[in-house]
Amino acid sequence: xxxxxxLKTDQPVMKRPGRRGKIELKGISKQFTGSDVYxxxxxxxxxxxxxxxxxxxxxxxxxxxNMISGLLPMDAGxxxxxxxxxxxxxxxxxxxxxxxxxxxxxxxxxNIHYPLVLRNIGRKEREERIDKLxxxxxxxIDLNRYPYELSGGQQQAVSILRALITEPEVLFLDEPFSAxxxxxxxxxxxxxxxIFMSRNTTMILVSHDLEEAVQLATKVLLLTRRPxxxxxxxxxxxxxxxxxxxLTEPDFVAIRSHCLDVFSREVARGxxx
Amino acid sequence: xxxxxxASAAPFDDYIARFRPRFYRFVRFAIGPIALFAIWYVINAAxxxxxxxxxxxxxxxxxxxxxxxxxxxxxxxGATMYLVLQAFGIGAGLAIPIGLLLxxxxxxxxxxxxxxxxxxxxPATALFPLFMLIFGLGDFSKVSVGAFTVWxxxxxxxxxxxxxxxxxxxxxxxxxxxxKWRLFKDVIFFETLPQTFVGLRTGVSMSLxxxxxxxxxxxxxxxxxxRIIDAxxxxxxxxMYASILISGVLGYLLNYIFIxxxxxxxxxxxx
Numbered sequence: 001x002x003x004x005x006x007l008k009t010d011q012p013v014m015k016r017p018g019r020r021g022k023i024e025l026k027g028i029s030k031q032f033t034g035s036d037v038y039x040x041x042x043x044x045x046x047x048x049x050x051x052x053x054x055x056x057x058x059x060x061x062x063x064x065x066n067m068i069s070g071l072l073p074m075d076a077g078x079x080x081x082x083x084x085x086x087x088x089x090x091x092x093x094x095x096x097x098x099x100x101x102x103x104x105x106x107x108x109x110x111n112i113h114y115p116l117v118l119r120n121i122g123r124k125e126r127e128e129r130i131d132k133l134x135x136x137x138x139x140x141i142d143l144n145r146y147p148y149e150l151s152g153g154q155q156q157a158v159s160i161l162r163a164l165i166t167e168p169e170v171l172f173l174d175e176p177f178s179a180x181x182x183x184x185x186x187x188x189x190x191x192x193x194x195i196f197m198s199r200n201t202t203m204i205l206v207s208h209d210l211e212e213a214v215q216l217a218t219k220v221l222l223l224t225r226r227p228x229x230x231x232x233x234x235x236x237x238x239x240x241x242x243x244x245x246x247l248t249e250p251d252f253v254a255i256r257s258h259c260l261d262v263f264s265r266e267v268a269r270g271x272x273x
Numbered sequence: 274x275x276x277x278x279x280a281s282a283a284p285f286d287d288y289i290a291r292f293r294p295r296f297y298r299f300v301r302f303a304i305g306p307i308a309l310f311a312i313w314y315v316i317n318a319a320x321x322x323x324x325x326x327x328x329x330x331x332x333x334x335x336x337x338x339x340x341x342x343x344x345x346x347x348x349x350x351g352a353t354m355y356l357v358l359q360a361f362g363i364g365a366g367l368a369i370p371i372g373l374l375l376x377x378x379x380x381x382x383x384x385x386x387x388x389x390x391x392x393x394x395x396p397a398t399a400l401f402p403l404f405m406l407i408f409g410l411g412d413f414s415k416v417s418v419g420a421f422t423v424w425x426x427x428x429x430x431x432x433x434x435x436x437x438x439x440x441x442x443x444x445x446x447x448x449x450x451x452x453k454w455r456l457f458k459d460v461i462f463f464e465t466l467p468q469t470f471v472g473l474r475t476g477v478s479m480s481l482x483x484x485x486x487x488x489x490x491x492x493x494x495x496x497x498x499x500r501i502i503d504a505x506x507x508x509x510x511x512x513m514y515a516s517i518l519i520s521g522v523l524g525y526l527l528n529y530i531f532i533x534x535x536x537x538x539x540x541x542x543x544x
Contacts, residue, residue, distance in 0.1 A: 071444050093448035100441035104541035105463045114459075115449040148544035166449070 021047040021082025023170075023202065025068060028077030030060070036227035037063055040077075043230065045219060047082055047169070050196055050203040052213035054259065055223030055231070056267050061206040062174055064228075068204070069093055069172045081170065081202075089170060092163035096175040098155040102147040108158045109143040115166045133165055136198070137191070153184035157191070164195065173205040177212070186244065189215060193241045210263065214256045215242050222259060224266045232262050328511045336511035337518065350519060352495040353484055356412055357527075360419025361480040365473060368424045372431025372472075373465070377457070382432050389429055397422040397483050405491060415487035422483050423476040430472025434465035467535075467542045474531040481524050497523070 066072035488498025504513035
């Protein structure tokens with residue numbers, strides 16, 4: 001798989017609609033075994049953004065997206081997507097551990113069907129929607145196989161297709177590529193960018209890889225140690241698509257090293273009581 | 274000419290190559306039983322054990338062939354299997370739904386865990402007198418002890434299967450908006466299947482044990498247990514050994530059938 005050379009540099013610049021709703025996190029609090037992970041955490045950003053979340057180990061990156069995606073209850077606070085609650089918003093979630101997130105008793109194709117089955121969509125319409133998605137992303141995986149018969153990268157690709165089939169307004173990605181090798185990671189980052197550029201989906205990514213966090217984001221959310229606050233919200237104004245060349249360009253490097261400075265400063269502070 | 278020769282020889286070589294590993298596997302499989310019969314034969318021929326206690330393997334096999342031939346052995350196998358399957362069916366049928374329910378609420382399971390572990394640890398045979406009081410001396414008291422034993426082991430395994438279901442898969446289905454019922458039927462049920470099969474396989478073996486013991490001591494007129502004890506009392510030892518062999522074959526086959534079903538049904542297990 002010649003992943004990196006597949007990148008097309010002549011992609012048009014993103015087209016975004018005029019009005020963009022706001023995503024508002026207000027007063028989020030969460031305790032684990034009596035100690036604060038979050039206390040009165042606020043954050044505003046806009047729909048259609050690609051938000052990367054980066055921070056010290058154990059600061060609660062996954063906890064944050066699990067709360068704002070509705071998988072984990074919060075002790076206090078609210079999340080509104082353009083005024084709607086999580087339950088009223090169409091979201092999808094891609095897990096780090098694709099092995100445990102796909103359903104091994106279903107063929108890959110049935111895994112992709114499943115979210116639509118849950119929405120009581122008839123087989124004919126499901127197949128049409130899946131065909132459309134596959135043409136868009138040029139899927140070359142044998143989807144009649146069971147997940148465990150596919151490679152790690154293919155399994156995560158199936159997870160992502162399963163997440164996209166419902167055309168979510170918000171897509172949550174929890175360290176989606178951390179179990180893949182570097183070649184596959186670069187390829188998947190390129191795929192995710194294409195998806196982001198071709199749709200209005202808001203993307204929220206947790207990453208432990210700063211390069212990845214900056215490469216994919218319109219905004220990088222840098223977090224502190226617990227109780228977790230915003231260290232800085234960094235804009236990434238680098239043109240799309242961002243290929244392997246981008247990773248060495250001065251603008252990109254400058255933003256990346258700024259993020260690294262902030263991160264190092266937060267790590268150096270040590271755990272707070 | 275020479276090319277033709279190799280071409281015609283090739284399929285035969287393929288044939289050999291394909292069957293050789295299978296042949297070796299069969300040989301390895303057969304070494305144990307053949308060795309057992311050989312040792313048995315030598316002990317018997319050398320008179321190391323009183324021949325009145327240990328008939329020769331040839332006498333035993335002859336008795337086996339004769340009793341299978343005249344249908345009496347198969348009648349007893351049939352009678353035992355009839356009870357084994359009843360006990361297993363009743364036990365499993367009641368255990369799977371209850372195990373699913375108990376497992377889905379850890380709090381509820383913890384409150385009955387001690388009872389399940391206690392009765393699981395109680396020898397099933399210790400319950401025979403009690404069940405005879407309740408259900409009388411007929412076959413149903415055997416079936417009920419068997420069913421109770423099967424029920425316990427399957428409830429235990431199913432409930433643990435539910436409690437140990439992979440959280441990520443459950444979260445994945447929830448993030449897609451699966452209702453509780455869909456989550457249960459589409460995800461948790463399948464997650465539980467490998468552990469359920471551990472319970473089913475153990476259960477069917479225990480069912481055989483309980484029924485055969487029951488046939489020995491609760492007024493039976495047929496079945497392998499009855500046959501074994503009857504042969505022992507009337508000193509037909511070749512028949513006794515033959516019946517023990519058949520009981521072993523039966524237990525082995527029951528287990529093997531479940532392994533086959535498991536392999537085909539739960540293809541994802543351990544992958």
